[in-house]
Amino acid sequence: MPATSLADWLRSVSDDALAALLRSRRDLATPPPSDTTVLATRAGAPGSVSRACENLDTFALAVLDALVLAGADTEAVTLDDIAGLVGAPVRAAVDLLRERAIAWGDDENLRVLPAAKEVAGSYPAGLGAPSAALDGADVAALIAETGEDERALLNTLAAGPPIGRTRDAATTLPLDQAVTPVQRLLARGLLTRRDGGTVELPRQAGIALRGGHAFSEETLVEPELPLNPHQPSTVDQTAAGEALEFVRVLETLLTAWSRTPPPVLKAGGLGVRELRKLARDLDVDETRAILLAELAVGSGLVADSQTTSPEWVPTTLTDSWLASAPAQRWITVAQAWLDLPRLPGLAGQRDAKDRPLAPLAEDLRRPLAPATRRRVLRTLADLPRGCGVKSPDELVRVLAWRAPRRGGRLRDEIVRWTMAEATAVGMVALGALTTAAGALLEDDRATALSEMGDALPKPVDQVLVQADLTVVAPGPLEAELAAEIQAVADIESAGHATVYRVTETSVRRALDTGRTAGELHELFSTRSATPVPQSLTYLIDDVARRHGRLRGGVAGCFLRCDDEVLVAEVLAHAGAGDLELRKIAPTVLISPLPLAEVLDGLRAAGFAPAAEGPDGTVFDLRPSGRRVPARARPARRVVTPEPGFAPEQLTAVLAHLRAGDKAAGSRRGAAVRLPGGGGADTSSTLALLTKATLERRQVWIGFVDSHGTATQRVVTPVRVGGGVVEGSDQERYPLHRITSAALVEDDI
Template identity: 75%
Template sequence: MPATTLADWLRSASDDTLAALLRVRRDLATPPPADSTVLATRAATAGSVARACEDLDTATLSVLETLLVTGADTEPVPRERVAALVRTDVGGALDRLRARALAWGDDEAISVAPGAREVFGPYPAGLGGPAPALADIDSDTVLAELGEDERALLDKLAAGPPIGRTRDAATRVPLERATTPVQKLLARGLLLRRDEATVELPRELGLALRGGLAFPPETLAEPELPVDAHSQESVDATAAGEAMEFLRHAEALLRTWSEQPPPVLKAGGLGVRELRRLARDLDVDEARATLLAELVVGAGLVADSQESTPEWVPTTLTDSWLASAPPERWVSLAAAWLDLPRLPGLAGARDAKDKPLLTLSEDLRRPLAPASRRRVLDTMGELPSGAGVHGVEELVAVLAWRAPRRGGRLRDQTVRWTVAEAAALGVVALGALTSAGAALLAGDRHGAASAMADAMPKPVDHVLVQADLTVVAPGPLEPDLAREIAAVADVESAGHATVYRITEASVRRALDTGRTATELHELFGSRSATPVPQSLTYLIDDVARRHGRLRGGVAASFLRCDDEVLLAEVLGNQVATEYELRRIAPTVLVSPVPLAEVLDGLRRAGFAPAAEGPDGRIVDLRPSGRRIPARPRQARRTLAEPAGLSEEQVDAIRKHIRAGDRAATTRKGKSVRLPAGGGSDTSATLALLAEATRERREVWIGFVDAHGTASQRVVTPVRVGGGMLEGAGNERYPLHRITSAALVED
C-alpha cells in the first residue's frame, strides 16, 4: 500500500485537528495556505519544524529522533519498531507529534517530514549511519573479542557523536599489521572510514553498545524537583523584607541621580565607572546595581534626557512614586521587571567582539525575556503552597528537560538570573513563589499590592532618639514621618530596624528646606518614644542660630545706574511689574527674567538701556539667526512575541484551506484561460461565468489574491457584474484577478 503523504493526511484530518494544528504552529497560517498541499509543504520545511520543536519535552523529541533513526523520513515505520528502541510507551509522544504534524500516519505506518533531519543533523540520537554488512552479525560475540583499548574507543563513540578525527584513518592496513585501536577496528569493519581524517561508528554497533536503546531510559523521564516545605506566611514575610530593602535602594538611587545624573554614553547605556560608583554609593554589588538601574528606567522613573549632553535623569513620575505607599511602589517595579524585554544579568559579559555589554544599553535587549521569566515563575507556581525548590540547579534541569530546544545558549543562565532577580525583588522567597508574586503573575496588580501590604510590617508612628544623636526606627515609618526624619537625619544602617544619625550637616539641610528650629523640636518631642536628649536640643539651637545670616538669591538679569532718580522712574513704570524688577541696592535692580527680554520691554516703555558683559563693555544681544527646537531621538521599537490566533482567524483559515482542497480535487469540464502574459480579453471568462449563473452550476476558478498568491476555488455564481463575481456563500472575487475558470462536472 503506498505511503500516505502529509498533504493527504491533512486533507483527511478532522476540522478540530486542523484547527488545533493552526493554533500550535502559528507560522503555518501566515499567509493563509491555499490548500492542504501548500500547508503540508510549509509544515515540512526545516525552519517550521525547528519552531514546532521548541515547546516539546525531551521524551517527545527523543521519539522524533528515534523515528529518524529508523528512517521514517524516507519510508513509513511501524510503532513497534520505534517502541523497541526506547522501551517505553510512545503513544503520548506520537500523539503530540501528530498534533504538530511532525509525524503522521497510523501506528502501522508512521512518517516524518524530511526537513526534520536537517533540524536534528546527520546523527539523530547521536548514532551514525547504517552499515548493511553489520546487520546480521552477533554483536555480543564480536565485542567480546575486542581488546580493552578498542572497546574503550567504541564506548566513547557510542555515547555520541559517532564520529572521530584521527590520522590513523589515512591508510588502510590488514588486521595482522594494525597497531592502533582505530586501525584494528577499521580492519575488522567495525568503524567506517569517511575520509582521510574521519571515522564513524555504524548505527548497528552503536545500538548494540547502548544495549539496543536509542536513548538511556533515565533521560526519558522528567527529573525530580526536590522541594522544601515552608509555611506561606514565612515565605511572604521573608519576601517582604527583601522587597523593603529593594525599595530603599531604589529610593537611594533616585535621590543620587536627582542630585548628580550620570551621563548617557554615546553608544547608549551607563558607563562602567558610573555603575561602580552607584554600587559604592548604595553599598551593593554591581549585579544588584544593574538590576536597580534597569528597573527604574523600565518603570519610567528615569529616562534619557535626550539633550545635547544626555544624562539619566529621574522623570516626573518619580515624585508620585516616592509619595506612594510601599506596596504600590513595589508593584510598579515588580511589574516592570516581569515585562522587561531585557536581560540585566547579561551586563558585564562580553560580545563576539570582546566588548563589554553595558547596563541600560541596547545590547541587553531580548524581546522574549518576559516569556522566559513567566515560564520559570509558572513552574514554581505549580508547587504546593509554601513549597520552595531545594536548589536552583534542580529547577534548571527540569526546565531544560521540558523544553531543551528553547532559549538558545542562554537557556539555563536565564533561569538562574530569573530566580536571583525574583528573590531580590521579593517575588519569590525561600525558593517559593510568594502570594504577591502569584497575584502579579496572574495580572492582578491590586491583589499583588494587597498581598504585599499584608506581608510587610505595619508602619510605625514613632522613633527612638538616643543620647548619641542616633534615631532608631523600630519598623517601617509612616510616609510623612519617614520624610521628616529623612530630611533631618542620615541613614546609618538599614534593616528591620533602621538607624539614622543626626549631625550638624543634616540639621542644616533640614533648615535649608524651610523648616524652623521650633518645628524640629516639635518633631522629636511628639514622635520620640524616648526622652529627647539635651545634646540634640543644643545641636538644633546652635545650628539654627548661625543659619541664614548670609543669604543668597537667584536673578537672571540686573540693571545698574548711577542715577537713582532714573531707577526710581523705572520702578514706577508698568514695565517693573511686568518683569518683576526689584531694588537690592540704591543703584541696582534685579529681575528673574532673561536680560534680552527685560531690555526689549524697557525699550518699548521709552527707555534706552544697553547690555554689558562681565567686563563692563557694551554687548549686542540680538539673535544671530533662526533657531528651531532640538528634536528628540526616535525611541527604538520593542519586538514582541507573536500573538496567538483568535478563534475567528483559525476558523477562517480552516475554511480557506478546505475550499482550496475542494477546488484542487474537482473535475473540470468546459474551461477558459486568459492569454499568457495577462491579456485583457476576458469575454470568454465572462460568458462562462454568465452561463454558470443562469444554470446555477458550480464553477472552478483560479485567481490571484491581493498578496499575489495564486489559489483556486469552487464557487456557485449568483451575480456577475460591476467588476465582481459574487458567490452563493457571499464571497466576492474581483474579475480582474480571475486567471481561469471551468464548469464543474457532475
Template identity: 70%
Template structure:
C-alpha cells in the same frame, strides 16, 4: 486522526487533508509560523511544515522524552521509509505509554504522521538533528557477525568511548589498510574486523549496530531520560508574600536613592551608549549595593521611562518628568510599575559585564543587552514556579534550571541556563519571589492583572507606623515603613544608616543643620521627637539641636549675586578677614551687609567649609531651603507597548478557523473535476468575458458549483469552488456570502458531477 488508509501511508499533505478541522486548528495554534501568511491548501501547509526552520521552531517546545522518540525515528530512517510503533518501543528504551504520548504530541504538531504501523517524519528533520541523531552512527550494511566479548580491553575501551556519541573520531590509523593479522593498534584491529568504518584518511565512525549493542540494544538506556528531581519545600503563602514585600520595599528605597542621586548629578552617556564603569562604581557606593543590583535598578528605571537620555550635545542619563508622579505614588503602585517593567523588559541586565564578540565588557544600558526573547524566558521560569502549589518554593535555582532544560532542551540557546538563574536572582531582588516561591502579586502579573497584583502587594506590605524609637546614641529606629509625612520629616533631620524590615537613622550635627536649612526651627524639631518618639527623647539629642540652632542662621545670605547680613558686626568682620572672603569676592556695603557676585549656594557652601554656619534667606527675610530642589528633569519619552514574543502573542481562535476553512477551500478547488475552463483575457472584455458571464449566470440559475481562479488583494493566485448566488455590478456573490470582483477572476469552469 487520519480516516483513510491512503492518508496513513501517503504524504504529509494527504494526512493533513484527512485530519479534522479541530486538529488542524490545534496545529496552527501550536506552530504559529505555519499560519503566516495563510496557506492556500494542505499541500502548501505541508511544504511549509516540512522546512528545517519550521521543524526546529516546533521542536523547541518538546521535552526530552518526545525528542528522544523523534531521534529514534530518525535512527531507523523514518524520513525515508515508514517505521512502526512496535519498532520504536523495541529500540527507544522507553515505556510503551511514553512512546504513545510522544507520538501523539509529534502528530499534533505535524512532525510525524501515519498510523502506528507506518509512521513517517519529514526528510528535513535530519537537517535539524544532524547526521548522527541520538549520537549514533549510520548502519553498516556489510557488517559481519561480531561478539564484543572477544575484543581486547583496549579495543572495547575505544568502542565504549564512541558509544555515547558523537560516533566519529579522528585517528591516523584511519588511513592505514592492513589485515587483522598485521594490525597493531586497537583502531587498526577494529577497522580490520569491520567494527569501525573508515570515513576518510583521518576519520572513523562507529556503526549503528555496534553502538546499539554497546547501549544494551536500546537507543537510550532505561531511566536515563527521566525528568530530574525538583526538590521543593512548602511555606505558608502569607509568609512568602510578606518576605517578598520586605524585599520589594528595600528595592523601592534603592530606586528612590538612584533617582535622587541622578537628579543632582546625572551620569554621562557613553559614546557607544550605556553607563560607564566609573559611574556604575559610584552608584554601587552611594546606594551601598552590589553591581548586579545596581545594574538591575538602572535598567528598570530606564525601561520604565523614569530615566532617559536627555539627547543634549553631551548627553546624560536624566530622570524624566514621570519620576515625580512615581515618587508621589503609593509603594504598591511603585512596585507594580517596576515589576511589570522587569517582566516585559526585552533586555538581559545579567549580561552586563560579560565580554562581547570583540572581547570588550558590555556596559549597563548598552544596546548589546537587548534580547527580544528575554520576557519569554522570564515568564517561562516564573510559570514553572507558579505551577507549584501556592507557597511552595524550589530548593535552588540549579534544580529549576535542570527541570526546565529537561522540559525544553532545544529552547533558549547558549544562555538558556544562565537566563533561568538571572531570572531567579532578579525576581528575588525586586520581591517577585521569596523563599524560592512566587508571590500572590506575581501570579496576578503573570495573568496580566496589574490591579490585583498591586492590591496583593499592598496587602502584604506592613502597615505604616507613626512612631519611631529614639536611642541614646542618637539613632532613630523605625520598626516598619513610616507614614509618608513622618518619613519626610525624619529624612530631613537624619540619614539612613541601615535599612531592612527596621530602618535605622543617624542624627548628627550636619543633619540637624540641614533640617534648619530647610526652614525648620529648633522648636519644631523638639516637637517632632517628643510627639513621634515611642521612647523618651535622650538629653543628648535635645542639647545637640539647641547647640546647632544657637549658631545657625546668625549669618544670613541673600541674592545680589548674593548677599550676607549679620546683626553681629564682629562676626561679619571675622568673615571678611578669612581667605574665603577673597575667594568669594565679598564686599562690605554696610556695617552689617556683605555682597558677592557668586551664586548664593556657592557662597554658603564655601563659608560652611570655612567653619561658619550661614543660612539662606528669602525675599521676605525667612529662611529658605536651597537643598529641596527636585533636581534635573528631562521630558518623558512616549513609551510604546512592547511587542509580544511569539510565545506570548494571543491567537484569535476565529481567525485560525477561518484559515482552516481557507485551506479546505483550496484543497477542494485543487481536487475538483472541472469541465471546460474559460479564461478571461487581461482586463476583461471580448467573447471570453461574455462566455464567462453566461456560464456564471447559468450556474446561478441552476445552483451549480463552479471552479474559479482569481487573484486576491495581495496579488496571489487562488482557487475556489463556490455556488454563485448573484452575478452583477462587477461582483460574483456566493451562497456563503463571499464576494469576488469579476476583474480579479482569471478563469472559471463548471464542476462536473462525479
C-alpha cells in the same frame, strides 16, 4: 490504502485535527494556505519544522530521532519499530508528532518529514552511522571480548558524540599487530576510520553499549525537582522585605540621578565608570545596579533626555511614584520587570565583535524575554503553594528536559537570571513564587497590590534615639515621619531596620529648610520610644545658636549680620578674596557670585550661614532635582504562554483550505483566461459566468486574493453584476481579481 504523501494524509484527517495542527503551528496559517498541498509544503519547510520542535520535550525529540534512525524520512516504518528503538511506549509522543504534522501516517505506515533529519542533526540520538561490517554480527559478543581500556573508550563514545580525534586512526592494523585501544577496536570493527585523524563509533555498537536501545533510560525520564516546603506567609513576608529594600534603593538611584544625571554613551547605554559609581553610591554589587538601572528606565521613571549632550534623567513620573505607598511602588517595578523586553543579565558580556554589552544599550533587547520569564514563573506557580525549589540549577535541568531546543545558547542562563532577578524584586523568595507574584502573573493587579500590602511590614510611628546620636527605625517609617527623619539625619545603614546618624551637618541641613530648633526637639521627644539623650539636645541647640546669625541674600548676593565683629571676621578670612566679598555697610557684605556658591564657601571655612528669602525667612537653596517629560509608553500586551487563534479565525482558515482542495480536485472544461492574466473584464468571461448562473452550474475560478496570493475556488454563481460575482456560499469575488474561469464538468 495508506496515504502516499503528507498532503494526502492531511486531506484525510478531520477538521478538528487540522485545527489542532494550525493551533500548534501558527506559522502554517499566515497567510491562509490556498489548499492542503500548500499547507503540506509549508509544514515540511526546515525552518517551520525547527520551530515546531521548540516546544517538544526530550522524550518526544527522542522519538523523532528514533524515526530518523529507522529511516522514516525515506520509507514507512511501524510503531513497534520505534518502540523497540526507544525502549519505551511511544504512542503518546508519536500522536503529538502527528498532531504537529512532523510525522504522519497510521501505526503501520509511519513517516517523518525529510526536514526532521536536519532537526536531528548529524548524529541522531548521539549515534554514528551504521557499519556494513557489523550487519549480522554479534556486536555484544565483540564488545565482551574487549579489554578494560577499550571498553572505557567505547563507553565514552557511546555517550555521544560518537566521533573521536586520534593519531591512531592513520593506519588500520590486523588485530595481532594492534597496540593501542583505538587500533584494536578498529581491527575488531567496533570503530570505523573516517580519515587519518578521526574515528567513529558505529551505530550498532552504540546501541549495544546502551543496552540494546538507542537511548539510555535515564535520559528519557524528566529529572525530579526537589522541593522545600514553607508556609506561604513566610514566603510572602520574606519577599516583601526584599521588595521593600529594592524599592528603597531604587528611590536612592532616582534621587542621585536627579542631582547628577549620568551621560548616555554615544552608542547608547550606561558607561562602565557610571555603573561602578552607581554601585558604590547604592552600596550594591554591579549586577544589582544594572537591574535597578534597567527597571528605572523600563518602568518609565528614567529616560534619555535626548538633548545635545544626552543624559539619563528621572521623568515627571518619578514624583508621583515617590509619593505612592510602598505596595504601589512595588507593583510598578514588578510589572515593568515582568514585561521588560530586555535581558539585564547580558550586560557586561561580549558581543560577536568582542565588545562589551553596556547596560541600557539596545543590544540587550530581546523581544521574547517576557515570555521566557513567565515560563519560569509559571513552573513555580504549578508547584504546591509555599513550596520552593532547592536551587536554580535543579530548575534549569527540569526546564531543559521539558524544552531542550528552546532558548538557544542562553537557555540555562536565562533561567538563572530570572530566578535571581525575581528574588531581588520580591516576586520569589526561598525558591517559591509569592502570592502577589502569582496574581500579577495572571494579570490581576488589584489582588497583587492587596497581597503585597498585607505582606509588607506595617509602618512604625516611632524611632529609637541612642546616646551615640544614631536613630534606629525598627521597620519602615510612616511617610511623614520618614521625611522628617531624613531631613535631620543621614542614613548610615539600610535594611529591615534602618540606622540614621544625626550630625552637625544634618542638623544644619534641617535648619536650612526652615525648621526651627524647637521643632527638632519636639520631633525627637514625641517620636522617640527611648529618652532623648542630652548630647542630641546640646547638638541641636549649638548648631541652632550659630545657624542663621549670618544671613545671605541675592543681589549678586549679599551677607548681613547684626554682629559687626563676625562680619569683620568673615571679611578677614583667607577665603573672602575667592568669594569676592566686599563690605557695603558695617553689617552687610556683597558678592557677585551666586548665593549658593558663597554659602558653600563660608561653610567650608567653618562658618554657618543661612539663606534668606525676600521676607527675611530662612529657605532651602538645595536643588530639587532635574526632570524630563515622561515618554509615551505603548499599551501593555498581556503575554500568554501559547497564543492561539480566535474560533472564527480558525473556522475561516479551514473553510478556505477545504474550498481550495475542492477547486484543485475539480474536473474543468475549457478555461476562459483574461487578457494579461487578469485585471480587465471580457465578454467571454461574463458570458460563461452568466450561463453558469442561469443553469445553476458550478464554475472553477482562479483569482488573486487580498493578500496578493493566487488561489482557486469552485463556486455556484447566483448573481453577476456591479463588477462582482456572488456565490451561493454568500462569498463575493470582484471580477477584476478573477484571472481565469471554467465550467466544472458534470461527471466529476
